[in-house]
Each structure stands twice: as structure tokens, then as C-alpha cells.
Amino acid sequence: MKFLLTPDSNSYKRMTNAELEDGFTIPELFVVDEITLTYTDVDRAVVSGVMPVSKTIDLPTHKELASAYFCERREVGVINIGDEGVVTVDGETFNMTNKDSLYIGRGSEKVSFASKDGSTPAKFYLVSYPAHTAYPTKLVAQENANKLALGEQDQSNKRTIYQSLCPKTLESCQLVMGITEIESGNVWNTKPPHTHARRTEVYMYFDMPSHERVFHFMGEPSNVRAVVMKPETAIASPTWSIHSGVGSTNYTFIWAMGGENQEFDDMDHLTLADIS
Numbered sequence: 001m002k003f004l005l006t007p008d009s010n011s012y013k014r015m016t017n018a019e020l021e022d023g024f025t026i027p028e029l030f031v032v033d034e035i036t037l038t039y040t041d042v043d044r045a046v047v048s049g050v051m052p053v054s055k056t057i058d059l060p061t062h063k064e065l066a067s068a069y070f071c072e073r074r075e076v077g078v079i080n081i082g083d084e085g086v087v088t089v090d091g092e093t094f095n096m097t098n099k100d101s102l103y104i105g106r107g108s109e110k111v112s113f114a115s116k117d118g119s120t121p122a123k124f125y126l127v128s129y130p131a132h133t134a135y136p137t138k139l140v141a142q143e144n145a146n147k148l149a150l151g152e153q154d155q156s157n158k159r160t161i162y163q164s165l166c167p168k169t170l171e172s173c174q175l176v177m178g179i180t181e182i183e184s185g186n187v188w189n190t191k192p193p194h195t196h197a198r199r200t201e202v203y204m205y206f207d208m209p210s211h212e213r214v215f216h217f218m219g220e221p222s223n224v225r226a227v228v229m230k231p232e233t234a235i236a237s238p239t240w241s242i243h244s245g246v247g248s249t250n251y252t253f254i255w256a257m258g259g260e261n262q263e264f265d266d267m268d269h270l271t272l273a274d275i276s
């Protein structure tokens with residue numbers, strides 16, 4: 001388990017680009033036949049990538065969780081960004097194709113991940129938060145997510161938000177998670193930007209060629225900094241930080257939130273005039 005201790009809202013203003021990357025990003029999520037785990041201090045989110053190629057991989061517990069098994073007091077959101085795979089939760093199997101989501105409830109003792117075909121592996125992206133009660137484990141296929149079409153072609157921000165693990169599709173303690181697909185010929189996410197002091201958020205960018213980048217803007221609205229994001233890397237947004245990006249091409253990203261409430265629309269909206 002790695003640890004991400006995010007810098008505070010004053011320190012980030014004086015940091016070099018490398019220090020910002022170290023302080024806010026998770027640079028390596030998917031490693032062949034491994035599970036990577038990063039424990040963050042943004043609402044105690046644990047961010048993980050699982051890429052099974054030649055074997056089934058279990059979700060392990062860790063000293064920091066002080067629990068007999070990972071989900072003893074935690075819930076987990078899983079989205080598959082690779083080829084077909086299978087998640088097994090206490091003996092029940094869930095087949096997950098690309099961009100399907102799975103909610104795993106508190107109390108699930110044994111969780112494991114496998115690819116259908118290791119030559120075209122599944123890539124499971126996980127975000128977990130502490131949970132106060134047990135809600136049922138549930139699979140939500142991408143077509144069953146709540147869809148929001150946002151943006152305009154002439155603003156370069158045409159995109160579809162898939163709210164897959166959210167109060168409209170299931171019950172969870174604090175996790176709200178989904179996918180945003182930027183349409184071809186568009187590059188901006190979360191434009192205009194926002195903050196939400198009631199929740200923290202983690203973005204994970206993917207579905208773009210390895211040489212392309214997303215320039216992710218973070219920080220207080222009056223002190224915005226850019227972090228250059230490679231595909232399949234994640235960045236944490238503390239409560240005080242905007243989170244918005246522009247790509248060198250179109251791309252997809254997964255957003256996941258935890259905190260005081262689960263209301264997606266509870267945002268403090270900004271205009272670009274507020275940003276400097």
C-alpha cells in the first residue's frame with residue numbers, strides 16, 4: 001500500500017511541477033498480475049488498479065485498515081476500463097465488460113478479480129471509502145447508468161456523464177462514481193469548473209493514445225496550477241481545489257467522490273472569469 005498525503009491549500013502555490021505531481025497524483029495504477037493500492041487523505045479514499053493476466057488476484061487487507069478483510073468497514077466502486085473480466089464477491093460472480101461498474105458493499109469478505117482472457121486483460125479501477133452500513137453489492141452496466149449530455153461543440157466541451165454508482169442507481173454510504181466521455185473533436189472536461197467543499201474527488205484519465213496528455217487544472221480558483229496527466233493516472237482533488245482539464249485529444253475519465261453528501265449537483269459553480 002502506498003500513501004498519498006496531499007499538500008495544503010497554501011503550500012501547493014509554491015510547488016514545482018514535480019512536487020505537485022508527487023503531492024496529488026497516483027502515477028501507476030495498472031501493473032501486470034498485480035493490485036496497486038494507494039491510501040489517500042482525501043476522505044480516506046483508497047484508489048486501486050487491478051490487471052489480472054495469468055492469475056486471479058484477491059483484494060487484500062492492510063495494517064492501515066485495521067480490519068480482518070478489506071471491506072469489513074469499507075465500500076468499493078469498481079469500473080472495468082479493459083477487456084472482459086470477472087469479479088467474485090463471496091462466491092457470487094459478476095461479469096464486467098468495458099465500462100461496466102460494480103458496487104461492493106461493506107461486509108463483503110472475499111473479493112477477487114480475473115480476466116476472461118489474459119491476452120486481452122481486464123483493467124479494474126477501484127475507489128473505496130469508509131462505510132457506516134452494508135448496502136447490497138450491485139452491477140451497473142454502462143447502458144443502465146444515469147446519463148447526462150453536457151457541453152457544446154463550439155465550446156469544445158461536448159461530453160456524456162454516466163452516473164453509474166449514484167443514488168439514482170443504488171444505495172451507497174458515501175461513494176458516488178461514474179464515467180465522463182469527451183466526444184471526438186472536443187477536449188474540455190468540467191468546463192465551466194467548480195469546487196464542492198462538501199466532497200473530495202478523484203479523477204482518472206484513460207482512453208487516449210499513450211503519447212497524448214490531459215492538462216488538469218487544480219488549486220483555489222484564484223491560484224490555478226496545471227498538472228500534466230498521462231493516460232491511466234489519477235489525481236486527487238481536496239475540497240478547496242477546482243478539477244477541470246483540457247486534453248491534447250478527446251479522452252474518457254472516471255470521477256469518484258466521497259464526503260458529506262452524495263448530491264452530484266451540489267457544486268459551487270465558477271465561471272472562467274473567476275479563474276486566475
Ligand SMILES: O=C(O)C(=O)C[C@H](O)C(=O)CO
Nearest residue numbers: 159161180189190191201255
Ligand atoms: O465533465 C464534467 O463536467 C464532469 O465529469 C464533472 C465531474 O463529474 C465532477 O467533477 C463532479 O463533481
Ligand SMILES: [Zn+2]
Nearest residue numbers: 194196201243
Ligand atoms: Zn467535481
